[in-house]
Amino acid sequence: MEYPPLAELVKDKWPSDVLQRAKELQAEIGSIGAYSHSKGVPLIRKHVAEFIEERDGYPSDPEDIFLTGGASAGVSLLLNVLITPNETGILIPIPQYPLYTATLSQFNGIPIPYHLSESDGWSTSLAEIESALAEAAKKGVKPRALVVINPGNPTGALLDLTTMENVVRFCEQHSLVLLADEVYQTNLHSPQTHPFHSFKSVVRKINSPVPLISFHSISKGVKGECGRRGGYFECTNISEEVRAILYKMVSVTLCPPLSGQIGVDCMVRPPKEGEPSYPLYKKETETIHAALAQRTKLMADRLNLLPGVSCVNSPGALYLYPKIELPDKAVKAAEALGKSPDTLYALELLDETGICVVPGSGFGQKDGEHHYRLTCLCPGVEQYVSALEGFHRKFVEKYGGL
Amino acid sequence: MEYPPLAELVKDKWPSDVLQRAKELQAEIGSIGAYSHSKGVPLIRKHVAEFIEERDGYPSDPEDIFLTGGASAGVSLLLNVLITPNETGILIPIPQYPLYTATLSQFNGIPIPYHLSESDGWSTSLAEIESALAEAAKKGVKPRALVVINPGNPTGALLDLTTMENVVRFCEQHSLVLLADEVYQTNLHSPQTHPFHSFKSVVRKINSPVPLISFHSISKGVKGECGRRGGYFECTNISEEVRAILYKMVSVTLCPPLSGQIGVDCMVRPPKEGEPSYPLYKKETETIHAALAQRTKLMADRLNLLPGVSCVNSPGALYLYPKIELPDKAVKAAEALGKSPDTLYALELLDETGICVVPGSGFGQKDGEHHYRLTCLCPGVEQYVSALEGFHRKFVEKYGGL
Numbered sequence: 001m002e003y004p005p006l007a008e009l010v011k012d013k014w015p016s017d018v019l020q021r022a023k024e025l026q027a028e029i030g031s032i033g034a035y036s037h038s039k040g041v042p043l044i045r046k047h048v049a050e051f052i053e054e055r056d057g058y059p060s061d062p063e064d065i066f067l068t069g070g071a072s073a074g075v076s077l078l079l080n081v082l083i084t085p086n087e088t089g090i091l092i093p094i095p096q097y098p099l100y101t102a103t104l105s106q107f108n109g110i111p112i113p114y115h116l117s118e119s120d121g122w123s124t125s126l127a128e129i130e131s132a133l134a135e136a137a138k139k140g141v142k143p144r145a146l147v148v149i150n151p152g153n154p155t156g157a158l159l160d161l162t163t164m165e166n167v168v169r170f171c172e173q174h175s176l177v178l179l180a181d182e183v184y185q186t187n188l189h190s191p192q193t194h195p196f197h198s199f200k201s202v203v204r205k206i207n208s209p210v211p212l213i214s215f216h217s218i219s220k221g222v223k224g225e226c227g228r229r230g231g232y233f234e235c236t237n238i239s240e241e242v243r244a245i246l247y248k249m250v251s252v253t254l255c256p257p258l259s260g261q262i263g264v265d266c267m268v269r270p271p272k273e274g275e276p277s278y279p280l281y282k283k284e285t286e287t288i289h290a291a292l293a294q295r296t297k298l299m300a301d302r303l304n305l306l307p308g309v310s311c312v313n314s315p316g317a318l319y320l321y322p323k324i325e326l327p328d329k330a331v332k333a334a335e336a337l338g339k340s341p342d343t344l345y346a347l348e349l350l351d352e353t354g355i356c357v358v359p360g361s362g363f364g365q366k367d368g369e370h371h372y373r374l375t376c377l378c379p380g381v382e383q384y385v386s387a388l389e390g391f392h393r394k395f396v397e398k399y400g401g402l
Numbered sequence: 403m404e405y406p407p408l409a410e411l412v413k414d415k416w417p418s419d420v421l422q423r424a425k426e427l428q429a430e431i432g433s434i435g436a437y438s439h440s441k442g443v444p445l446i447r448k449h450v451a452e453f454i455e456e457r458d459g460y461p462s463d464p465e466d467i468f469l470t471g472g473a474s475a476g477v478s479l480l481l482n483v484l485i486t487p488n489e490t491g492i493l494i495p496i497p498q499y500p501l502y503t504a505t506l507s508q509f510n511g512i513p514i515p516y517h518l519s520e521s522d523g524w525s526t527s528l529a530e531i532e533s534a535l536a537e538a539a540k541k542g543v544k545p546r547a548l549v550v551i552n553p554g555n556p557t558g559a560l561l562d563l564t565t566m567e568n569v570v571r572f573c574e575q576h577s578l579v580l581l582a583d584e585v586y587q588t589n590l591h592s593p594q595t596h597p598f599h600s601f602k603s604v605v606r607k608i609n610s611p612v613p614l615i616s617f618h619s620i621s622k623g624v625k626g627e628c629g630r631r632g633g634y635f636e637c638t639n640i641s642e643e644v645r646a647i648l649y650k651m652v653s654v655t656l657c658p659p660l661s662g663q664i665g666v667d668c669m670v671r672p673p674k675e676g677e678p679s680y681p682l683y684k685k686e687t688e689t690i691h692a693a694l695a696q697r698t699k700l701m702a703d704r705l706n707l708l709p710g711v712s713c714v715n716s717p718g719a720l721y722l723y724p725k726i727e728l729p730d731k732a733v734k735a736a737e738a739l740g741k742s743p744d745t746l747y748a749l750e751l752l753d754e755t756g757i758c759v760v761p762g763s764g765f766g767q768k769d770g771e772h773h774y775r776l777t778c779l780c781p782g783v784e785q786y787v788s789a790l791e792g793f794h795r796k797f798v799e800k801y802g803g804l
Contacts, residue, residue, distance in 0.1 A: 003415065003416050003417065003682075004415050004416075006412075009411040009412060009415060010408075010411060013405065013406050013411060014405050014406075015405065031629065032629050032630065032661075033625075033626065033627040033628065033629050033630060034626075034628060034629045035628045035629055036629060069471060069631070069655070069659065070655065070656065072654065072655045072656060073655055076654070076655065080508060085487075085510060099654060102650075102654040103654060106482060106651065106654070108487060219437075223435075224435065224436075225435040226435065226436060226437045226656065227433065227434050227435050227436045227437055227438060227657065227659070227660040228434065228435060228659060228660065228661065229471070229631075229656075229657075229658070229659040229660075248504075249508065252474065252478070252501060252504040252505060252508070253471070253472065253474045253475055253478065254472065254474060254628070255629065255631075256631070257471065257629070257630060257631040257659035257661060257662060258629040258630065258661075259434075259630065259659060259660075259661040260659060280405075
């Protein structure tokens with residue numbers, strides 16, 4: 001009835017730096033079967049703060065870090081705290097990842113949609129945000145926070161520094177909390193020309209007092225360990241009093257899953273050059289980065305050659321969000337079925353090719369426009385693009401041409 | 403750069419039934435780093451339904467099972483769904499595990515407290531529930547659901563069949579949803595004389611149409627794998643339409659942690675007699691059950707010998723909730739410090755002995771009464787009880803006696 005423990009079996013078999021990290025975490029955590037601190041394991045929060053300091057060049061305090069069960073749990077918590085019973089509005093980008101509208105609806109908050117500028121590479125436009133605020137004011141909705149997803153989902157867009165500074169100043173002027181969803185921060189296809197800047201670094205650089213919550217996750221990047229449910233958020237310019245309320249609220253569900261917390265530790269402390277596991281780590285991550293960049297570019301280039309399709313090339317995240325012009329007959333056929341035209345397109349694509357895309361109406365788009373979201377994760381992209389092309393031409397023809 | 407995978411290292415080293423289970427789960431799940439179905443891995447939900455069928459003797463449908471990140475995540479979801487903006491009240495037991503009041507406050511629900519009967523072994527009294535409902539009606543609060551914690555936290559009480567049937571009929575008459583928190587269902591100290599009955603079995607037995615949600619968790623029992631965040635709830639007499647809404651809501655945060663889901667599988671499918679891991683499993687669980695029962699009894703017996711202390715002996719869960727009479731001078735000293743008397747007692751106990759108990763005011767109690775909650779998990783109980791006794795006598799003396 002005695003079985004050798006795992007530590008004994010992996011000894012001398014796995015890289016020594018991996019075993020060393022496991023020992024260090026075990027010494028801090030004890031058992032992953034036990035509750036941790038409700039904000040997350042202190043040592044892991046310290047590692048997160050060190051990661052942020054190194055990324056941004058500005059200090060980060062472990063007390064400002066909350067580990068979460070994925071970014072969605074953090075977003076849910078913050079929206080819960082920000083929404084008060086009286087007509088609280090939250091500015092959200094359109095198109096947007098539906099987490100935001102869904103969570104707002106759970107907490108009786110009111111979405112204030114602002115359109116991203118497709119003609120400007122899906123960038124964030126202050127004019128659009130201002131006009132959204134004016135609309136909201138007419139309806140008596142009180143804006144409380146602004147959500148920015150950078151790199152964008154579903155657009156794959158990446159904000160430049162000037163736009164980010166303007167967004168921060170705008171939040172300052174309008175007393176808005178800035179919610180920065182930065183879960184795709186390492187999904188960069190051309191980091192030399194299109195680098196990622198965190199909102200934390202911008203806020204510190206221009207010395208802004210704007211309250212900022214920044215979300216990150218282990219579910220994206222090149223790891224994609226989404227089933228472990230891990231992530232964190234950092235509070236910037238958030239008072240100790242508010243942080244105490246957040247702490248009280250997270251303590252209601254006791255603690256985030258330990259396997260996700262350990263995933264966060266691995267994310268913020270990747271193997272370093274010279275360590276035994278570094279060569280394998282480097283090889284795997286570089287291969288995935290290169291494949292994602294190559295697939296994204298190939299898909300965007302080929303989609304742009306199709307009649308009635310225009311696709312903003314994406315410098316980040318995992319998606320393309322092509323705009324499709326659809327024949328009038330297709331629009332009418334969709335109407336007759338009680339579906340949106342892009343849903344009809346997506347369903348027929350699925351039936352014909354087995355390729356599953358998400359219709360733009362799930363993310364939001366301007367009236368009369370049609371899009372779909374395409375993930376760039378699948379190997380064998382050449383085959384998929386050919387199938388997409390063939391389907392598109394047939395679909396347009398079937399419904400009488402453009 | 404090639405390292406042997408775990409499966410190869412544990413082969414022939416760990417019990418074959420354990421490896422077989424791992425293989426079966428891996429074949430179903432793929433990677434625990436990936437999202438699962440938002441309601442949880444289908445095969446694990448099937449195993450949960452089989453466990454419930456075997457426990458209760460009534461059918462259970464995997465479609466009625468939702469896996470969750472601990473019971474608290476399930477409770478939070480259900481309260482979110484049940485609470486509508488207009489004065490929704492939820493009946494909760496007093497004393498209660500503070501999860502309920504905290505979550506109600508998050509969703510702007512109104513607690514309708516009903517007192518448990520200490521003189522009747524902390525049982526649930528319909529008269530108390532009726533008087534709580536009458537109070538609520540006066541304030542315009544609309545009751546929507548009744549929470550029962552069985553076995554009880556913090557009381558350690560266990561409901562008998564007659565009481566349970568009455569509670570179910572009461573919910574029927576008052577159109578209340580019944581929320582059954584049954585996370586301590588395997589923590590039974592004398593299962594022959596005090597067995598656990600699930601509300602599901604009672605509802606089926608008396609053929610009641612009452613809507614019931616039953617919660618269970620891997621965080622309690624003799625496993626206590628709380629850091630993995632796993633649990634489930636079962637819907638009984640819940641329409642397909644409402645289940646669809648629940649499914650939509652859980653899909654917002656994608657899926658429960660896979661390590662918790664796997665924990666649920668282990669809980670509902672323990673090793674069976676004849677399997678290689680059974681002897682060790684049996685030895686470990688029996689040892690823990692016996693230790694908990696012995697500690698609980700010893701503590702209750704000894705506490706009841708102390709002046710001014712009366713303690714209901716507990717047939718289940720992990721707690722005792724002794725009532726303590728405190729000297730007038732102690733009550734006044736607490737008042738002067740702006741603390742409740744039981745908080746003063748708990749703080750001085752902590753300072754003097756290092757023993758941490760939770761003051762009854764955290765769980766709720768009748769005006770003028772004082773309690774504290776004591777967990778029965780620590781080994782070396784003799785030493786702790788002696789320290790508690792010594793402290794109690796000194797405390798009473800220090801504040802002028804009873």
